[in-house]
Amino acid sequence: MDFVVNWLANVxxxxxxxxxxxxxxxxxxxxxxxxxGAEGYMLVGAMAGAGVMLSLDVHPLAALAVSALAAGLLSxxxxxxxxxxxxxxxxxxxxxxxxxxGLTALIATSQGWTNRAFSGLQDLNFGVLSSLPGVGRIVFxxxxxxxxxxVIFAVVVHVLRxxxxxxxxxxxxxxxxxxxxxxxxxxWYRTGAVVVGCMLIGLAGGYLSVAVSKIWVDGMSGGRGWIxxxxxxxARWQPWPALAGAVLFGCIEALIPRMAAIGLQLPQYFVxxxxxxxxxxxxxxxxxxxxxxxxxxxxxxxxxxREERR
Amino acid sequence: MAETTISTAAARRxxxxxxxxEVRGHMPMGQQMLVVAAGIMLGLLISAxxxxxxxxxxxGLVNEFVVAIFTSRRNVAAVLSYAAPLTVVGLAAALAFKAxxxxxxxxGQVILGAIGATLVANHDFGPPALRxxxxxxxxxxxxxxxxxxxxxxxxxxxxxxxxxxLLMNYIAFNLLLHLLYGPWKDPQxxxxxxxxxxxxxxxxxxxxxxxxxxxxxxxxxVLMAAWLLGMSRYGFLLNFVHANARMAxxxxxxxxxxxxxxxxxxxxxxGFGGFIISTGIESRLTQSFFVGYGFSGILxxxxxxxxxxxxxxxxxxxxxxxxxxxxxxxxxQIPFAMVQLIQAIIVICVAxxxxxxxxxxxxxE
Numbered sequence: 001m002d003f004v005v006n007w008l009a010n011v012x013x014x015x016x017x018x019x020x021x022x023x024x025x026x027x028x029x030x031x032x033x034x035x036x037g038a039e040g041y042m043l044v045g046a047m048a049g050a051g052v053m054l055s056l057d058v059h060p061l062a063a064l065a066v067s068a069l070a071a072g073l074l075s076x077x078x079x080x081x082x083x084x085x086x087x088x089x090x091x092x093x094x095x096x097x098x099x100x101x102g103l104t105a106l107i108a109t110s111q112g113w114t115n116r117a118f119s120g121l122q123d124l125n126f127g128v129l130s131s132l133p134g135v136g137r138i139v140f141x142x143x144x145x146x147x148x149x150x151v152i153f154a155v156v157v158h159v160l161r162x163x164x165x166x167x168x169x170x171x172x173x174x175x176x177x178x179x180x181x182x183x184x185x186x187x188w189y190r191t192g193a194v195v196v197g198c199m200l201i202g203l204a205g206g207y208l209s210v211a212v213s214k215i216w217v218d219g220m221s222g223g224r225g226w227i228x229x230x231x232x233x234x235a236r237w238q239p240w241p242a243l244a245g246a247v248l249f250g251c252i253e254a255l256i257p258r259m260a261a262i263g264l265q266l267p268q269y270f271v272x273x274x275x276x277x278x279x280x281x282x283x284x285x286x287x288x289x290x291x292x293x294x295x296x297x298x299x300x301x302x303x304x305x306r307e308e309r310r
Numbered sequence: 311m312a313e314t315t316i317s318t319a320a321a322r323r324x325x326x327x328x329x330x331x332e333v334r335g336h337m338p339m340g341q342q343m344l345v346v347a348a349g350i351m352l353g354l355l356i357s358a359x360x361x362x363x364x365x366x367x368x369x370g371l372v373n374e375f376v377v378a379i380f381t382s383r384r385n386v387a388a389v390l391s392y393a394a395p396l397t398v399v400g401l402a403a404a405l406a407f408k409a410x411x412x413x414x415x416x417x418g419q420v421i422l423g424a425i426g427a428t429l430v431a432n433h434d435f436g437p438p439a440l441r442x443x444x445x446x447x448x449x450x451x452x453x454x455x456x457x458x459x460x461x462x463x464x465x466x467x468x469x470x471x472x473x474x475x476l477l478m479n480y481i482a483f484n485l486l487l488h489l490l491y492g493p494w495k496d497p498q499x500x501x502x503x504x505x506x507x508x509x510x511x512x513x514x515x516x517x518x519x520x521x522x523x524x525x526x527x528x529x530x531x532v533l534m535a536a537w538l539l540g541m542s543r544y545g546f547l548l549n550f551v552h553a554n555a556r557m558a559x560x561x562x563x564x565x566x567x568x569x570x571x572x573x574x575x576x577x578x579x580x581g582f583g584g585f586i587i588s589t590g591i592e593s594r595l596t597q598s599f600f601v602g603y604g605f606s607g608i609l610x611x612x613x614x615x616x617x618x619x620x621x622x623x624x625x626x627x628x629x630x631x632x633x634x635x636x637x638x639x640x641x642x643q644i645p646f647a648m649v650q651l652i653q654a655i656i657v658i659c660v661a662x663x664x665x666x667x668x669x670x671x672x673x674x675e
Contacts (some may be wrong), residue, residue: 039433070617080662081658081661081662082424085663085665086668086669087662090412090472090662091657091661093659094414095654095658098605098653098654099651099654099658101647102648102649102650102652102653103651104648104650105643105645105650106364106647109647110645119530184496185325186325188325205319223476223477226476227477229473230470233473257674267492268488269485269487269488269492270484270485270488270492273480273481276477276478276480276481277481279473280463283463283470283473283474284463284469287468287469304671305333310334
């Protein structure tokens with residue numbers, strides 16, 4: 001029983017980065033922009049958050065805000081490439097990852113931020129509720145971001161589904177020609193979606209360093225950005241299923257340290273492969289199930305060039 | 311040159327404000343190369359400014375990147391010894407990209423190739439005279455194994471290969487750590503390394519500086535890749551498929567077979583790259599021998615537009631960056647990550663410059 005409580009209590013912390021990153025990707029991709037740079041934005045967010053925590057005396061939430069802003073700033077470069085200059089979105093996404101890997105390692109090393117622990121975001125305490133047996137640990141002893149993530153999901157779902165802006169954004173991703181003809185500024189909508197989406201991905205990265213590990217290590221996002229991309233396909237570009245997928249991966253990641261803690265003798269590195277193997281399995285499962293293409297924005301990955309209309 | 315504009319476009323606001331975007335017709339090859347060269351120069355300029363901001367004196371820049379490298383035989387040899395595996399991995403990327411198979415898993419295939427070669431070396435399979443050949447074959451088989459799964463999933467189930475090949479990188483890295491911290495750890499080394507290869511398991515020197523057989527092999531592979539892409543019927547068929555896929559299908563060309571051929575060749579080459587790095591440079595398996603090769607291979611193939619000779623050229627450019635980066639690290643404490651950053655900056659500038667090959671901006675009257 002203790003094992004289960006300890007395990008489940010750790011799940012939200014591991015699930016939040018996947019959830020926020022997947023949500024950010026959904027916003028980009030709903031607008032028709034294929035964003036393979038998630039791993040890069042997570043790194044930038046994680047480093048920016050850790051840098052603020054180490055060099056300024058501010059609240060961790062401020063550090064998280066800087067994480068989001070830093071990733072948003074980098075996303076302007078990506079937007080310039082794919083939206084204004086119509087560069088291939090696959091290459092642009094990949095090169096953003098390489099750029100971010102180099103940049104974060106360079107800045108963190110030269111500032112001496114690497115491998116320095118700090119006190120990050122702490123768990124909330126709801127008094128009596130938090131001391132309830134079992135449930136208290138799992139539901140009422142989490143940090144603020146865990147609860148905020150659910151709020152962010154609700155807001156994004158509402159905006160995408162029920163507002164004018166959300167409707168136009170989806171139109172831009174499904175049929176940019178029609179949206180353009182209806183007077184929607186396609187380029188600006190896509191730019192906005194990329195910046196907002198990447199800010200959420202940066203927030204996910206910031207959460208990794210500021211709330212989970214409370215330290216910066218080069219390349220610390222460890223492939224979570226790529227897993228988030230797979231999660232979006234798995235969730236068929238819908239936010240709530242993406243959250244469910246994120247919780248599933250949170251369960252797997254939270255299990256890894258738990259198994260070691262109870263003294264299970266498993267080959268460590270094979271256990272560490274688990275999230276990637278499961279992601280592959282999830283991708284296979286997604287493609288085996290019926291109507292696998294449903295949900296993918298029709299214009300995903302295609303640059304919009306008005307003057308090229310046929 | 312034919313330019314297509316649509317008259318109604320001018321009536322609505324362009325994304326570029328007072329400028330309208332026009333699609334260019336074909337730009338002559340010479341002009342295209344000029345545009346790409348301008349992109350590279352811009353990237354180098356930005357990188358140079360970044361280095362100056364990080365504390366390298368401008369005179370130091372000239373010294374590290376030009377004087378030190380081209381006036382010292384040792385440094386020329388160092389550049390060439392890095393350029394050989396970079397060329398091989400770059401060719402691996404080019405073959406896959408040419409077949410529109412986004413093999414982002416080069417790093418994993420390089421790791422597996424080295425693991426395959428080390429497996430042979432550890433157990434001394436085969437007669438010593440043939441040991442290197444067996445190691446190379448094992449490396450290629452391991453590379454094929456590692457691209458095989460994503461390839462199968464792509465062809466049979468349309469699983470996105472960008473993500474699946476990338477995930478395989480992480481699986482390969484953890485497998486490498488398992489071996490190096492576990493069964494393959496050299497008890498005489500304080501670090502997680504495999505034991506040193508025997509003399510018969512290292513590439514023979516070619517008699518100039520510390521260069522070994524890796525260099526002539528890389529040159530040979532460039533020629534073979536050029537033949538495969540430019541002169542063989544497979545290269546011809548591939549071009550045909552990309553020019554008109556429907557026609558190709560109607561004529562009964564087996565597109566899947568072509569993808570299979572080029573992707574498997576890509577995996578085999580990447581595995582072979584792992585063999586070259588482990589036997590030619592490190593002489594053992596280490597936990598970081600592969601760092602940078604996989605990603606650089608992808609960027610090199612992109613810059614070279616999958617042309618094998620251009621791959622060799624850009625591999626040398628990246629090798630210069632790597633050698634200069636090492637001395638910048640020693641003399642100016644610039645982190646080695648700068649090398650990766652500079653590569654990314656160059657690629658971003660070249661990608662951006664290609665905009666001017668395909669489009670032009672014209673002021674709205």
